[in-house]
Amino acid sequence: MKISALLVCHDGAKWLPAAIDALEASTRLPDSIAVVDNGSTDRSAELVNEAFGTDPVRLPRTTGYGAAVEAALATLPPAEPDEWLWLLHDDCRPEPDCLEALIRSAERSAPDVVALGPKLRVWSSPPRLAEVGVTISGSGRRETGLEPLEFDHGQHDEPRRVLAVNTAGMLIRRETFESFGLDPELPLFGNDIDLGWRLASAGLSVQVVPAAVMAHAEGAQERGQHAGRRGELAGKQFRDQRSAAMYTLLANSSPAMAVMRWFRLLGTGVLRALGQLLVRRPGRAAEELAAIGRVHLRPRRILSARRRRRDHLRRLDTSGSARPLLAPWWMPLRHASDFAADLGRAGQEAVREAVHVRTGVGPESTVRGQVLRSPTVWVMVGVLLLSVLAGRELLAGAPLHGGALLPAPDGVGEWWSTWAHSWHWVGLGSSAPAPAYLLVFSVLGTLLFGQPELVVWLLFVLTAPLAFWGASRVLRRLVRGRLAAYWGAAAYALVPIVTGSVAQGRLGTVAAAVLFPWTAGAALRLAARNPDHRARAVWRTALGVSLLVLMVPLVWVVALVLVLASGWWFGPRVSPARLWPIVVAPPVVAMPWLLGVLDTPAALLFEAGSAAALPVDPGSLDLLAGRLGGPGAAPAWFGLGIAVAAVIALARASSRSRVIRAWVVAAASGLVLLGLSRIQVTLPGVVGELRPSYSFFVLLLQAALVVAVVMAADGALSEVTGGSFTWRQPLAGLGVIAAVGAVVLGAAWWVSGGTPGPLHRSEPAVTPVYMADLANSRPDGATLLVRGGPTEEGAAPVSFEVLRADSQRLGDAAIAELTPPDETFTAMVQRVLASDGDAAEQLASYGIAYVYAPAPVSDEVAGAFDATDGFSQASASDGQSRAWRVDNTPDLAAITVDSSPLRPLLLVLQVLALLALLVLAAPSRPAPRGDR
Amino acid sequence: MRGQRRQAAPRGTSGSQSSARGPLATGLALVLVAGATTWLAGTAAEPERSAVEATSPQRVARSLSCVTGLSGGRAVVGSLHGAVRSGRPAQGGVVRTDGDEGAFAVQAGKRASASVYATQSAQRSNWYAAQACADPSRVQWFLGAGGGRAHQSTLTLANTRSGDAIVDVEVFGPKGVVEAPGLDDLTVRASPTILDLSEVAPSADELSVRVTAQRGLVSATMVDRFSPGALADPLTEFIPGQAEPATTQLIGGMPAQPDQVALLVHNTGDAATVVGVEYAGVDGHFTPKGLGDITAPPGQLTVAFLPKPTNDGAHGVRITTDQPVVAGLRVRERGDVVQLGALAPLGATALVGLPVGADRTVRLLNPDDRRAGRARVDVLDATGKVLERKMVVVPAGSVREMSSPVLRGKDARVVRIVRGRDLRGAIELRSESGLATIPVVSVAGETRVPAVQPAD
DSSP states (O other), X not given: OEEEEEEEESSOTTTHHHHHHHHXXXXXXXXXXXXXXXXXXXXXXXXXXXXXXXXXXXXXXXXXXXXXXXXXXXXXXOOOTTEEEEEEETTEEEOTTHHHHHHHHHHHSOTXXXXXXXXXXXXXXXXXXXXXXXXEOTTOOEEOSOOTTOBOSSTTOSOEEESBOOSTTXXXXXXXXXXXXXXXXXXXXXXXXXXXXXXXXXXOEEEEEEEEEEEEOOHHHHHHHHHHHTTOTTSOHHHHHHHHHHHHHHHHSOHHHHHHHHHHHHHHHHXXXXXXXXXXXXXXXXXXXXXXXHHHTOHHHHHHHHHHHHHHHHHHTOOOOOGGGSOOTTHHHHXXXXXXXXXXXXXXXXXXXXXXHHHOOOTTSOHHHHHHTOHHHXXXXXXXXXXXXXXXXXXXXXXXXBTTBOOOOSSHHHHHHHHHOSOBOSTTOBOSOOOTHHHHHHHHHHHTTTOHHHHHHHHHHSHHHHHHHHHHHHHHHHOSOHHXXXXXXXXXXXXXXXXXXXXTTOHHHHHHHHHHHHHHHHHHGGGOSSHHHHHHHHHHHHHHHHHHHHHOTTHHHHHHHHHHTHHHHHOTTOOGGGGHHHHHHHHHHTHHXXXXXXXXXXXXXXXXXXXXXXXXXXXXXXXXXXXXXXXXOOOHHHHHHHHHHHHHGGGOGGGHHHHHHHHHHHHHHHHHHHHHHTOOBOOTTSSSOBOOOOHHHHHHHHHHHHHHHHHHHTTHHHHHHHSOOOTHHHHHHHHHHHHHHHHHHHHHHHHHHOSOSSOEEOOOXXXXXXXXXXXXXXXXXXXXXEEOSSBTTBOOOEEEEEESSSSOOTTHHHHHHTSOOOHHHHHHHHHHHTTOTTHHHHHHTTTEEEEEEOSSOOHHHHHHHHHSTTEEEEOOSSSSOEEEEESSOOOOTTOOOOOXXXXXXXXXXXXXXXXXXXXXXXXXXXXXXXXX | OHHHHHHHOSOSOOOOHHXXXXXXXXXXXXXXXXXXXXXXXXXXXXXXOOOOOSEEEEEOOEXXXXXXXXXXXXXXXXXXXXXXXXXXXXXXXXXXXXXXXEEEEEEEOHHHHTTEEEEEEEEEXXXXXXXXXXXXXXXXXXXXXXXXXXXXXXXXXXOOSSSOEEEEEEEEETTEEEOOTTOTXXXXXXXXXXXXXXXXXXXXXXXXXXXXXXXXXXXXXXXXXXXXXXXXXXXXXXXXXXXXXEEEEEEEOOOSSOSEEEEEEEEOXXXXXXXXXXXXXXXXXXXXXXXXXXXXXXXXEEEEEEOOOOTTOOSEEEEEEEEEEEEEXXXXXXXXXXXXXXXXXXXXXXXXXXXXXXXXXXXXXXXXXXXXXXXXXXXXXXXXXXXXXXXXXXXXXXXXXXXXXXXXXXXXXXXXXXXXXXXXXXXXXXXXXXXXXXXXXEOOSEEEEEOEEEOO
């Protein structure tokens, strides 16, 4: 048996000396050796010359591996009958008996075994395995059957047939190689698998010989990185690896399988690109897409490769199948499950680390042990129990609604639909924009098993624990002691409750109360020392502000002030110019709604929820004590304690500058409150004037006061008790009593009284079931709901509402408020009340099938519908209410559906903006090996 | 780790230890700003949420219903502005209404609705009757009807709309509800429904009748036939319909010196009530001498005969109760009988058509005991031309009348009272055969209907 070694070098000076030494130490030397250098710029050629006494064949740097081997082969004498080629890379180091073991195995193997390969180990860590034969999965992944960096304990030492062996160390019959060759379309990656596949298709075999061992540095990856920078052959190695794998699969599969794989690779490739984007690897995503483009946009290349293979097999007149040697179909699933398990383990580690950092409980404890020993966890559990106790009447039952909160729809599909469409069947129909927060609510509702009610439940029943969680986290960052932070978190968690926000169903404020601490926590890290942390803090703050803006648009002004004042607030480390995402991201995320309200800028002044549902008339004492006015708020004097304690907090000199910062926020909030109180605006769909939503700024003011107290309270005990008795001790005592008293009284009021006020659980439908069912099923089955008119209690205008479902649902109010009334329709109802004309026929043209007047019904209203032609009495829910059927068949002839072609683009922009924020705000992860 | 954490704890802030001791004055100034702005924010005025009035005036088309089949029946129909359509042919604005028993409609569009008039009259040798043709209404009361042979009433229900109307007719007597089978959910179609109370609710007692439209609207007219004696010819009179019970009412249009005055009170409340009675005369209100206590039990019709008015006579009766009641008078004078109901305020403009062939006297009553009232009385011809115009001042609690050759003349077709406001008005019609009184009613063509607005 004659052995001719072919060594290909390319910038391999780093490994070449060791490789040459190992070659020279072999127990069986090759009979001849041909060396090729692919334009190395290092000392590779020189080293070859020194070792073998002759210059290598010099080829351009862009020469592929296959072409290089062909060039080396051309320097050899003509083939002999039993001549084998030993392919060597400049980064492979054979064990002394490697070639001998390969030859021995070749001699003993069946005649169809035409190629053999050694067991490859990791160059830098020889006990670890690199490859013991390879195959390919349906997704194009190179499968070695090894765990990452698996140690070699001899567990893979059974010689076996494989699809392919690495070209590094491959021993192959010369005549076979000259017949099959390496595909020039695969210059660097994947040519070994392609060769093995073609051999198998011809009925030939490849065998791995574990007794032959070789270390391999896989230097192509490193070389590829550098080459890429110079725009040379292997510039984008991930792209090249992926395109080579796809090429191999499509060129060698059976025709039917090739078609199927063409589509599969296209779909999975796009998904993989999206996945790479989600883990903030846009370069990888681009390479994945580029690989798809190289393969899928050049079908001729594939067809040509398939034709060559078919013709070659025809010439050889042999056949076989690689199928048994390919990776099983479930291999990608196994990788997915392994990935999920890795994620779980990583999450567990992250929790363990987080608990350790927050609680000081040692990282050596188990997660359960850490959780059980964490005081934060126990305080959280306490707040959760109090919430459940206080919200006992709201825990389960009919939908939760009342005040500014409309009931959630029955299915999350309604939210998705409202978000996605530009035309809404609300009232008489509307093209007003759906609120932008519906996207977030839709996602949450989908994640919560498709139950939108759960989103509302979480926000309104678990307001306090959620607010406490965020507040305790951010306050623990601000102060050293736990006690002050816990007090502050408890005081903050009570704010949305004692102000009346929860009881009044103020969706925007309640959601903002939950989101705000997380956003503030992110903003506090804008001045972090680590640049990566600073960058991450910018995106996290932008994400938090964006979500807040969706709920309370005026928060954008706060963000703008924060950015403009960042230099003063955070010091020179933070440049306002770097904070642009905090100002730019919210409008982009809110774009579908924002563009729709440009002609109604007053809408920017209102938070999520029904703007007109609650009277807005808080007194001065209410606002000072953090009360919104209206029903469901705790007695005002409870809340004065926090304000008193915040003033006393200024007395402590050591913390005064930080307390002053909190008071700056409080004063700014007061100024905004004052400004908002002097503004009266109108919304197209609301009768009369409205004052802008102000409750978020009451929340902000209260949060600032709480922070002021926490700042001063932290460490104050030792300072007060350590000194001699002065006026400071009684003052500190008064502050403690005021602060603790406010929280204790607020909590006692909350738990004892439950959640009073408009928020309640009840069936939202006001119309009889048959009307609601009809209205839910079709837009031309609407009900005209009529209330008011002169009664024994007094005279009130008749108000009407067109229900195209059993009731308005969360999100509908924002649309209705932006929809100007249809004067024609109003006049028509007026005419009915005057018992005039053909109003019933016209009502039917708006898709109205029934008229319903819930008790108490004005005699004049009832009499009018009784008296007007075209209305027949229908059954009402009770004896006091009245109902009429519109005799004409309803249709939608009078309504012109108006859709915006721009909306899909805006929705895509919103989704992409949110995804980008999520990705950029996610924790940093080490770059994968290939990206280094 | 704890130690490390403690050192790194105050994160997210900057500034050296020396700058931590910020000036107290700055802090207190901020407290002042925060407190003052928050306080001032709470002093803002509450926004106006609704500027919409509860009702708004609406001009609506009207359809008045006149009955037919009365002896010597005529109806004066017309409008000061715009045309009206009469269900029976009119000649010179006069429609013959004798003949078959039934009803016809006088229809006015929106333009004419504020000035349409239709007054029906009938007479025989010993009686004279007149009444404005009926406006559709949801609820109407009729007091002093009869369901016997000597005192028999006929209720005519006319539906002037295209759809069917559903009506409940309830009959009450001195002992409460009178059984009247078949009068619930009565369907009134395009042709009028005529109910003879002696057939549908036979009773020898005085009756009160409530007509309630459950669906649609109907015009109800009650014609009463009354035999003053066994051998005397029966008298015919319209019983005026009344809408709403009230606790204070002014019943007007009474001749100054009636032969007999019967007060009819139907207590619609749920407790008995004492009925306070005062006559309204030229010199003001006065209590009839010798009048005993009148108590009206709930849910019943109470009939009480009042002493004749003294002094210079009276033209009205003011009653006060502590329960809502419907009240009326049946007055006899010189062999004829007149049925009177409570008068409604004249409002901005009131209008009444004048039947031909009778002397007319306009009487204005002021129910206000403290302030005088004034009104402009116009007498117009059939073309709307003003024949006579006079300002009438009515002292507090008093009555004034207007009578003139122009008013009595044959060209006078309409009396229009402008800016009468809270005054009440009635026109006494006196012919050779007898006496009738027509209340002057506010123009109903423009009515206040509930204002409409979209719900928030």
